[in-house]
Amino acid sequence: MRHRRIARALKKKQMPRTDYLLIIATVLPLASFVLLVFAGKRMGKPFAGYVATGAIGLSLVFSVLALIGWVQGGEYKPAGRTAAISYGMGRTPINLPMHWVPSNYTADAQTKFLNVGVYVDSLTIVMFAMITLVAFLVHFFSLAYMADDKRFPRFFTYLGLFCFSMLGLVLGGTILQLFIFWELVGLCSYLLIGFWYEKKTATNAAIKAFVTNRVGDFGFLIGLGILFYHFGNVSLPDIWSALDISKMSGRGIELANGVWFGPTLLTVMGVGLFFGAVGKSAQFPLHVWLPDAMEGPTPVSALIHAATMVAAGVYLVGRIFPILTPDARLFIAIIGLTTLTMAALIAVAQSDIKKVLAFSTLSQLGYMILAMGVGSWIGGLFHLITHAFFKALLFLGSGSVIHAAHHEQEMHQYGGLWRKIPVTAITFAIAVLAIAGTPGLSAYYSKDMILAHAGGYAGLGAEHSKWYLLFFWVPSGIALVTAFYMMRCWMLTFWGKPRNQHLYDHARETPVLYGPLIVLSIFSIIGGYVGVRTMIEYAMGEGSKIVLDVRGVKEDSPEAKKYDLYATAWPGEPGGSHLPTEARAAVAEGENEPNLTHSQMEFKHYEHIVHTVVVWAFAVGIALGFVIYFKGYAVANALMKIAPLRWIHTWLYRRMYFDELYAAVFVAITMGLARLSALFDRVVVDGLVNFAAHFVKKTSDLAGLNDKYIVDGAVNGLASATQSLGSAVRAPQSGRIRMYVTVLLAAVVIGIAAMIVVVISK
Amino acid sequence: MSAIGLNHYLMLAALLFVCGLLTILTKRNAIGILMGVELILNAANVNLVAFNRFSHGVSASGGVLLSGQIFAIFVIVLAAAEAAVALAIFLNFYNNFSTIDVERAQNLKG
Numbered sequence: 001m002r003h004r005r006i007a008r009a010l011k012k013k014q015m016p017r018t019d020y021l022l023i024i025a026t027v028l029p030l031a032s033f034v035l036l037v038f039a040g041k042r043m044g045k046p047f048a049g050y051v052a053t054g055a056i057g058l059s060l061v062f063s064v065l066a067l068i069g070w071v072q073g074g075e076y077k078p079a080g081r082t083a084a085i086s087y088g089m090g091r092t093p094i095n096l097p098m099h100w101v102p103s104n105y106t107a108d109a110q111t112k113f114l115n116v117g118v119y120v121d122s123l124t125i126v127m128f129a130m131i132t133l134v135a136f137l138v139h140f141f142s143l144a145y146m147a148d149d150k151r152f153p154r155f156f157t158y159l160g161l162f163c164f165s166m167l168g169l170v171l172g173g174t175i176l177q178l179f180i181f182w183e184l185v186g187l188c189s190y191l192l193i194g195f196w197y198e199k200k201t202a203t204n205a206a207i208k209a210f211v212t213n214r215v216g217d218f219g220f221l222i223g224l225g226i227l228f229y230h231f232g233n234v235s236l237p238d239i240w241s242a243l244d245i246s247k248m249s250g251r252g253i254e255l256a257n258g259v260w261f262g263p264t265l266l267t268v269m270g271v272g273l274f275f276g277a278v279g280k281s282a283q284f285p286l287h288v289w290l291p292d293a294m295e296g297p298t299p300v301s302a303l304i305h306a307a308t309m310v311a312a313g314v315y316l317v318g319r320i321f322p323i324l325t326p327d328a329r330l331f332i333a334i335i336g337l338t339t340l341t342m343a344a345l346i347a348v349a350q351s352d353i354k355k356v357l358a359f360s361t362l363s364q365l366g367y368m369i370l371a372m373g374v375g376s377w378i379g380g381l382f383h384l385i386t387h388a389f390f391k392a393l394l395f396l397g398s399g400s401v402i403h404a405a406h407h408e409q410e411m412h413q414y415g416g417l418w419r420k421i422p423v424t425a426i427t428f429a430i431a432v433l434a435i436a437g438t439p440g441l442s443a444y445y446s447k448d449m450i451l452a453h454a455g456g457y458a459g460l461g462a463e464h465s466k467w468y469l470l471f472f473w474v475p476s477g478i479a480l481v482t483a484f485y486m487m488r489c490w491m492l493t494f495w496g497k498p499r500n501q502h503l504y505d506h507a508r509e510t511p512v513l514y515g516p517l518i519v520l521s522i523f524s525i526i527g528g529y530v531g532v533r534t535m536i537e538y539a540m541g542e543g544s545k546i547v548l549d550v551r552g553v554k555e556d557s558p559e560a561k562k563y564d565l566y567a568t569a570w571p572g573e574p575g576g577s578h579l580p581t582e583a584r585a586a587v588a589e590g591e592n593e594p595n596l597t598h599s600q601m602e603f604k605h606y607e608h609i610v611h612t613v614v615v616w617a618f619a620v621g622i623a624l625g626f627v628i629y630f631k632g633y634a635v636a637n638a639l640m641k642i643a644p645l646r647w648i649h650t651w652l653y654r655r656m657y658f659d660e661l662y663a664a665v666f667v668a669i670t671m672g673l674a675r676l677s678a679l680f681d682r683v684v685v686d687g688l689v690n691f692a693a694h695f696v697k698k699t700s701d702l703a704g705l706n707d708k709y710i711v712d713g714a715v716n717g718l719a720s721a722t723q724s725l726g727s728a729v730r731a732p733q734s735g736r737i738r739m740y741v742t743v744l745l746a747a748v749v750i751g752i753a754a755m756i757v758v759v760i761s762k
Numbered sequence: 763m764s765a766i767g768l769n770h771y772l773m774l775a776a777l778l779f780v781c782g783l784l785t786i787l788t789k790r791n792a793i794g795i796l797m798g799v800e801l802i803l804n805a806a807n808v809n810l811v812a813f814n815r816f817s818h819g820v821s822a823s824g825g826v827l828l829s830g831q832i833f834a835i836f837v838i839v840l841a842a843a844e845a846a847v848a849l850a851i852f853l854n855f856y857n858n859f860s861t862i863d864v865e866r867a868q869n870l871k872g
Contacts, residue, residue, distance in 0.1 A: 735868030737795065741786050 015069025017076055018087065019094045019118050022128055025062035026167040028055045029135075033160035040153035046143060048153035052160050053139040059163065060132040063125075070125045085549065089535065092549055093121035093542045097173060097235050103228075114228075115235045119173030121546075123381060123539035126532055127170040127315065130385050131308050133523070134392045135163045137516035138303040141396050144512035145299055145403055155195060155297065162188035166308050170315065174234040175273075178316060179217075179224060182276065185309045186213050192304060193296040205292035212289040216279015223272025230261055236319060241547040243323040246567045263325060270328030273320050274335075281313025281365045284339040288658055290362055294354040298402055301354060302395030306361050307388035314368040314384050321377050322543070322565040333373025333457070333471060340366025341474055342656065344481045348488070349652035352409045353398045356489045360435065361391055363482060367450055367475060374471060376453030377569040381536050383446035386527045390434040390443060393520035397428040400514060401493060404507035411492040413503055415632055418494040420507040425494040427517040432490045434524040436483035437618040442527030444614065449533075451476055452610040453570040476613045483621020491629035499632065540566045771812035778805035792852045792862040796845060803841045807834040 015021070032055035040048045073088025078096055087094045099113035139159060146155050165184035172178050194206030228234060231242060243253055243261065252262040277283070282290035293305050304310070317324075317332065324332070343362030350356045364387050371380030402409055404421050418425035434441040437448070454471050461468025498504035543565045545555065553559050628635045640646050651657070778801050785798030814830025852862050859866055 737864045737867075738787055738790075741783075745783065745787075 014074065015065055015072060017074060017094075018066045018069045018125070019076070019096060019120050021062045021066035021069060022120060022124070022167075022171055023118065025059040025066065025128060025132060026164060026171055028059045028062070029160045029163035029167070031055060033157055033164060036153060036157040036160060040157050043153060045152045046147065049139070049143045049146070049156050052156035053136070053143060055160065056132060056136045056139050056163055059167070060136045063128040063132040067125050067129050070120075070122070087120070089122055090538045090541060092545045093119060093124075095119050095173060095235075095237050095546055095549075103232050114176065115174050115233070115238075116177050117173035117235065118171055119236050120171070121539045121542040122535040123318070124170055126381075126385060126535045126539075128167065130388050131163070131166055131170065134307045134388055134520075135159075135166075135303055137519055138299045138392065138396065141302075141399065141513060141516045142297075142299040144510055145399055146297065149297075151195070155192075158188055158191050158195070159300075159303070162192070162304060162309075166312070169312055173236055175224060175227065175236065175239070175320070176234045178319065179220060179276075182220070182280065182312065182316075183217065185304070185312060186210065186217070186280070189213075189293070189304050189309055192300040193293045195296055195300065199295065201292075202295040205289070205295040209289040209293050212286050213279045216275050216277070216286050219272045219275020219278070221272075223269045223274075223276070226265060226269040226272060230259070230265065231255065237543075237546045237550045239320075240322045240543060240565055241550045241563065244547070244563065244565055245323055245325055246564065247562065248325065263327075266323070267325045267327045267331075270320065270324040271331055274317060274324075274328065274332055277313030277316050277369070278335060279313075280316075281310050281369060282339075282362055283313070283335050283366065283369055284342060285658075287339060287343065287362050288655075288662060291355055291358040291655065294352075294358050298354065298395060298399030301358070302392045302399065305358070306391040306395050310361065310365055311368070311384045311388060314365065314372065314380055317369065317372040318377060318381050321372065321569070326568075329373050329375065331373070333370055336366045336368070336370030336373050337471060337474055338366070339363070340370060340478055342366075344478045344485065346652050346655050347485045348481065349649050351411050351653070353401065353411050353414075353489060353493060354395075354409055356411075356485060357391070357394050357398055360394070360482070360486065363478065364391065364435070367447065370454060370471070370475060371450040374450075374454045374457035375569045376450050376457075377540065377566055378533065378536050379446060379449035379453050379570070381539075382533050383443070383450055385532050385536075386434075386442035386446045386524075389520055389527050390431045390441075390524040393427060393431040393517060393524055394435070396513075396517055396520065397424050397431060400424040400509055400517065401428075403513060404509055405503050406506065408500075408503055411489070412633075413500040414493045415496045415499040416494070416504060417498070417507055420504065421509040421514075423514040424509050424517060427514065427521040428494065429490055430521040431524055432486045433622075435486050436622055437479055437614050439615060439618075440525075440528075442524055444618075445528035445533065447479065448610055448614050451479070451614060455610055456570055476610075476617060479614060479617035480621040483618050484625045487622050487625025488629050491625060492632070495629065496632040540569070768812055768816040771808055771816075775805040775808040775812070778802075778808065790863050790865055792848075792855070792864050795864065796848050796852075800841060800845070803837055807837050810834045810837070 029052075032052045035051060036043070036048055043051065070087075071089050073086060073091055075084040075086045076094060077084040085092050095117070096119075097115035097117035100116045101114040102112060103114045139156070142155065142159070146152055149155060162185060165181050165188055169178060169181035169185060172181060190206050190210040193209050194203050196202045197206075224234070227239070231239065233239065233242075242255060243266070245253075245266075247253055248263060248266070250263075252260050252266060254260055279286045290305060290310065294301055296305070340363045343359045343366060347356050347359035347363060350359060364383070368380045368383050368387070371377075371383060400421060401414070401417065401424060404417070404424070405414065408414075430441070434443045437444045451472065454475055458468045458470070458472035461471065544563055547563045547565060548555055548560055551563065553563060628639075640649060654660070782798040782801030782803075782805060785801060786795050789795050789798060810830040810833045812830075814828065817830075855867065856862050
C-alpha cells in the first residue's frame with residue numbers, strides 16, 4: 001500500500017532535469033575527494049571511509065532519480081533553440097555542447113569551436129546506475145576490508161577521484177572529454193594498483209599498467225588527431241551525423257565542406273581510437289598489465305579492473321561504433337576473438353584466485369570487443385552491464401575469501417571453505433553460474449545475444465571465406481572453457497577437504513563483507529531482465545534521433561532513413577522493435593512477415609543453434625569442473641602425469657610466456673636505447689656542459705684580474721691620496737693654544753707690516 | 763712736565779695689551795690666559811675712553827657724547843660674561859683631566 005503511494009507520487013512528481021541530476025552525481029565523489037585530500041588524515045579511520053561511502057551513496061540516489069526522470073521523460077531547451085526538445089527513454093537524448101576553444105578548421109560550417117559538453121542517452125543512464133551501484137557496494141565492502149590498513153583515508157580519497165573520473169567519462173559528450181577522463185581513470189588505476197607501494201611487485205605492476213596504457217592511448221591520440229585534423233569537431237552527435245558509415249561510398253564519406261574522408265583514413269582512425277580501448281580494456285596484445293594489476297587491493301580489482309574502468313574501452317567502441325568501417329570492425333573482432341580465447345585458456349591453469357578472475361575478466365572483455373566487432377552493439381554493452389555485476393561479485397567474493405584466509409591467495413591453500421564462509425560460498429556460486437551462462441541468470445542472455453550476432457556475422461562472412469566461421473565456433477567453445485575454469489575456481493576454493501588446516505580454522509566472514517555480495521548476487525540473477533537490454537536498445541534509436549536533430553531533418557520524412565546510425569548493427573531481436581529501417585517500415589505497412597534482409601535470416605538461423613550451444617557449453621563445462629575437482633587436486637594431478645598435458649599446463653601457467661617475450665623484446669630494446677642515450681648524455685651533452693663551465697671559469701678569472709688591479713687600484717689610489725692630504729692638513733690643528741696665538745700674532749704683524757709697506761709705497 | 767695727553771693713555775693701553783699678549787703666549791695655566799685676555803680687553807677699554815675724552819665729544823645740540831665710555835662698559839659686561847663661561851669650561855675640564863693645563867687639551871687634535 002505504502003510503496004504504491006510512493007510510486008504514484010513519483011509518477012506525478014516531475015523529476016529535475018536528468019542532466020542536472022547526473023552532473024550532481026558526478027561531482028559528489030569529486031567533492032569527497034577534495035575534502036579527503038585536505039582533511040582525510042585528520043578524519044582518520046573510519047570517518048574518512050564514511051564520508052566517501054556517503055558521497056557515492058548519494059551519487060547512487062541521484063543516478064536512480066535520474067533513471068526515474070529519464071523513464072518519465074521531460075523537456076529541455078538548449079541555448080539558441082526556440083522549441084523545447086523532449087528527452088527521455090526512446091525520445092531525443094540530451095545533448096548540451098559548449099564552445100570551449102575556437103578551432104581554425106571544421107568541416108561543419110555551423111561550429112567553429114572545439115566543444116565540451118554533456119550527452120545523455122539511455123546508455124548513459126544505465127552506465128550511471130551500474131557504476132554508482134557497484135562503486136557504492138565496493139566502498140561499503142572496503143570499510144571492512146581495508147579496516148586494518150594504515151593508509152585507510154588515502155584509499156577512499158583515490159576511490160573518490162576514480163568514481164568522479166569514471167562518471168565524467170560516461171557523461172562526456174565529446175571524444176575529447178572521453179580522452180581526458182580516460183587518462184584520469186588511468187591515473188587512478190595507477191595510484192590504486194600501487195597502493196601498497198612497500199611491495200616492489202605492486203609498484204612494478206602499477207608502472208606496467210601505466211606504461212602499457214600509454215601505448216594504447218598513443219593510438220587513441222592518433223585516432224583523435226586524425227578525426228580532429230580532418231573533421232575539426234569532436235562532439236559525438238556531430239561525428240555520427242557526418243561520418244555515419246552507412247553513408248560511405250567507394251570514395252569514402254563526403255564532408256559538409258566538400259572534402260572527402262577516404263575509407264583507408266577512416267579505417268586507420270577507427271583502429272587508432274580502438275587502440276585506446278585495447279590498452280584500457282586489456283585486449284591482446286596489451287593485455288599483460290591486467291593480471292599484474294591484481295597486486296592492488298581486492299575492492300579496487302572489483303571496481304576498477306573488473307566492473308568499470310576496463311569496460312570503458314568497450315564503452316568507447318560503443319560510442320564510436322557508427323563511424324567504424326567494416327575493415328576496422330573486422331580488426332576489432334579479431335582482437336576480441338584472440339583475447340577471449342587466449343585469456344580463457346590461461347585462466348584454466350592459474351592457481352592464484354585473483355589471477356583466475358583477472359584472466360576471466362580479460363576473456364569476458366574479449367567477448368564484448370568481439371561483440372562490437374561483429375556488430376552486436378546491444379550484445380556488447382548488455383554484456384558489459386551484466387558482467388560488471390557478476391564480476392564485481394566474484395572479485396568481492398574473492399576479497400571475502402582472501403580476508404578470511406589472512407591474505408592468502410593461492411588456491412592450493414584453500415579447500416572446504418564453504419562450511420566456514422557459507423554466504424560467500426553461495427553468492428560466489430551464483431556468480432560462477434551466471435558467468436558460465438546458466439539459463440535464467442544474467443550472462444545467459446547477454447552472452448547468448450553476442451553469440452547469436454557472432455553467428456550471423458560468421459554466416460554472412462562464410463560466403464567469402466570459411467575462416468569467418470571461427471567467429472562463431474571459437475567463442476562458443478570458449479563458453480565451455482569459461483564454465484569449466486570458473487567451476488574449477490569454486491571447487492578448489494570452497495569444496496572438498498581443507499588443504500591448510502590452520503587457515504581453515506581461522507576463516508570467518510562478517511555482514512559488512514557479505515552484505516554487498518548478496519546485493520550483487522541479486523543483480524547477477526535479475527540483470528538479464530530488469531530492462532537493461534531494453535534501455536540499451538532504446539539508446540540505438542535515440543542516437544539516430546539526435547543526429548536527425550543535429551541535421552534538422554524531420555523524423556517522419558523519407559530522408560530520415562538515411563540517418564539510422566545502427567543500420568549496420570545487428571538488431572536486438574528478430575521481428576522486434578529494433579529491426580533495421582526497411583524491416584521496421586515493412587512492419588509499419590502492415591505486412592505480416594517483415595521483409596527480413598539476408599543478414600537477419602542468418603541471424604535467425606544461428607539463434608536456434610546458439611540456444612543449444614550455450615546451454616550445452618554451460619552444462620558440460622560445469623560438469624567437467626565438478627568431476628575433475630571433486631576430490632581436490634587428485635584427478636588434476638593424475639592428468640598432469642601425461643607429458644603433453646603437463647607441457648600445456650606449464651605454458652598456460654606461465655601465461656603463454658607473454659611477459660617473458662615482452663621483456664625480451666620491448667623491454668630489452670627500450671633498455672638498450674636508454675643505455676645508448678645515457679652514453680650520449682655522458683659523452684656529448686656532459687662534454688658540452690663541462691666545456692661551457694670551463695670557458696666561463698677562465699673568463700671569470702680574467703675579469704677577476706681586471707677587477708683586482710685596475711678597478712681596485714683606482715679606488716685604493718683615490719683613498720690613499722685623500723688620506724695623505726688629510727694628514728698634511730691636520731698638522732696645524734695641534735690643539736696648542738699658544739701656537740695658535742703666535743700664528744695669529746705673526747699674521748697680524750705681517751699684515752700691519754704689509755699695510756705700512758703699501759701706504760709708504762703709495 | 764707737560765700735561766697728560768692722549769698719547770700717554772695710548773702708551774698705557776699699548777703696554778697693557780702687550781702685557782696681556784705676553785701672558786697669553788707664556789702661560790699654560792688656563793686662568794692665567796683668561797687674565798691675559800682681561801688685560802687685552804682693558805687695554806681696549808682705556809683706548810675707547812681716552813679717545814672719547816680727547817676727541818671733540820660735543821653733539822650738535824651742545825651735549826656731551828659718552829659713546830666711548832658706554833662702549834667700555836659693554837666690554838666690561840661682556841668680559842664678565844665671558845669669564846663666567848670660560849670658568850665653567852675650565853671647571854669641567856678640571857673635572858675630566860684633574861688639571862687646567864691647556865697643553866693637555868688636545869683630544870680633538872686632528
